[in-house]
Amino acid sequence: MSVYAEERRADRAADAEQRRIDAAAAEARRVEREKAADERAARLTEQRRGERVRAREERARLRAERRAARGEVLTAGNVYRKGTLALVTASALGSLPAQVLHFVGISPMLLPLPLAIEGAAWVMAAGVAYADERHLPAWVRWFLRLLVLAAAGFAASINYTYGLHLPGLSATDRQAAGIGLAAVTLLGPVLFEIRQWVTTLSADTNSPEERARRRHDRLRRRQHRAIAQLADRFVSAAPYGQLDFEAAFAHAWEIETGTDTPGMTPRLHERAARSAAALSHAQRAVIDPAPPRGRIGNLFRRRPVALPTPTPNQDETAETYVNRSTADLGESAPTSITPAPAPAALAAGPVVSLVKSTDRPPVGAVAAESTRPRRATGRVPAVARSTRPARTADELLTEAREVAADWSDRELTAEGIRRAVHTSPAKARVLRDTLRAERAAGSGEAAA
Template sequence: MSTYSEERRADRAADAEQRRIDQAAAAVRRAERERAADDRAARLREQQRAEKRQARQARAESRTARRAARGASLTAGNVYRKGTLGLVTASALGSLPAQILHFVDISPMLLPLPLAIEGAAWVMAAGVAYADERGLPGWVRWFLRSLVIGAAGFAASINYTYGTHLSDLSPSEAHTAGIGLAAVTLLGPLLFEVRQWVTTLSAKTGSAQDKARRKHDRTRRRQHRSIAIVADRLVSAAPFGELPFEEAFAHAWEIETGTTTPGMTPKLHRRAARSVAALTEAQHPERVQYRRAGWLRRRRPIEATPTPVPVDTSTNRSTADLRKSTRPILPVSLPVPVVIDLPKPLKPSAVRTAAAASPRPRSVTGRVPDIARSRRPARTADQLLDEARSATADWPDRDLTAEGIRKAVHTSPAKARALRETLRAERTTAPDEAAA
């Protein structure tokens, strides 16, 4: 009986333990599901935040782009160009109906006339712009302008007549209407011509860099006129587009001043050398004193004993006329000359100078002209061969070389090689003929 009870208790305990284990596993699974759900929710929230952030960034970029586009479109140049075109359009719309009504009242068949008159004015104005773009002569532009003025003036007179003859207006109002229609007719071509003039001047002026470059060119031509003239001649002498002006100016500077450094001249090189010497003397005065003392000692010997010098007390002669010093010469012990390492001066450019007259003869330092040379009579090939035979008659075969023959007969290396081959051939054929 006790055994059965114990087994029942053990079974109940095992069931309880199993339930506890199952509950713990269920709790773990529930916690994992909740954690997974929380992770999914966090990821979803992060994705939503990222999408919102991207949308805000896209909207900000779009606003920035629109702002930049508005700023680019609202510049002074764009406002002027587009505003001028708007005023021109308004002028055409204001002047054309009055002309149409005027000619239609006369006859419906005259309807094309206002279109032709107004169109002629605008086509000629466009022709002025085209002439400016192509760089045509000035008389072409002024001829087109005269046509524009003629067509616009005729249209203005028609509109003025039409405005002053309006029946439902008072005389003062009709006069005002006529003046307004005539003014608006002339305003369009006038504004278009002013716009074209401003555009042409802006294209010629260019940017700030272009202005600075033109100013530099004017200053350089003004300060270096002779060099600019030589550079222009070099450019005009070369084929078109082959020689840039900057290269021509550098070459002209070297021709005129003898140096390739821009801005430097022989005078400036001398000033630079004097400045270097003055700086050295200021930095090392004792070295310069030693150098001068050594130079004086080499140039003039100094006596060991003082020499009395009589003092001239005459009031009618000055010391400059006497060419003597009023102070006695005292013995001076000069130090030993010291070699001074002066800083390296600027290297002067090579300047061609004429040789000074010298009493002593000078050897030739350059190439002697052909006319001053003593010409040696030219020898023929047979004469050279005879001389080579006589000079190399007792030479062994191993000494028969082109260099030896050249030195023996005093000829060129090419002729010496030809003589060598001829003599070797003769020495080779001579034993064969003797054996035969």
């Protein structure tokens, strides 16, 4: 009996456990269903919210597009152009019936006349616009304007006469009607012509950069008339479209002035050379100032320096410096440099003290004659004197070798040597040829 009871209790416990498991599974399924339902509702809510946001954005975009379209339509230019066309249409509608009634009252066969007169005025006005578009000569446009004025004036006189003879009106009203019909007849062509003028001026007035470019071209042609004329001749001589005016102007500038630097002339090069020489002298004077003058200054006098015999190619003047492009010419002096014989040392000149002596000469004393006459302008200031002694040919060649040791054959030019060792163009050409000959000899020996 106890075994049966135990089994019954076990079965009931198993059933209870199964019911609990089934209830838990059912609860889990319910929770999952509710969670899925909540997720679906959230997705639907988010979708509806997104649709509302997109709908708002679309409405805002359409409003912005309509606003932009209204802004483009209602710009000053569009309002002026379309308003002018509307006024022109109203003018034609106001002037044409009076002309038709006037000519038809005379004879029905004259019906085409008002159409021809009014049409001639508008066709000639359109011809003015076409001439502006094609950039025809000015006399063509003015001739068409005279035709417009003639046709519109004749139509205005007809309408004025018709207004003066309107029946059933007082004299004042007839006068007002005639003036109004004549004015409205002339108003259309005049407004159309003014509109065309404004359109042409607006098309010609480009960006500020274009206006500045045209101003620059006018100023350049006015200040450099001869060079601009020569450039025009180059452009006209070349085939159409193959030579640009800027290139022609640069070539003409080089022909007229001898330099390819825009704005530079031989006179400006001369001024630049003088300024550079003055600056070099001033810098050397600051680096190596002159010794003091007077009795103490005599102790610091330099001994005479042996100077080489001046040659025809001594350091050239500012004018030769201007034509510095001649340093690269093919012709040059012989390749070898023969050093000039050093002359004897110059005798030291008399010492002249700039300090005024306090010892008064005795009465009747006669001043000693000076071996060198003194210039009326006084002695040259120490700042203006060159403190650098003249170099011999060997010294120049040695300095040029040191400077151009690491130069390539292309860089070995007379102009580069002249700037590096500060000598004249003629000596620079000689140094260039000597160094090239030495390099050629060295390369030949290396190849052998």
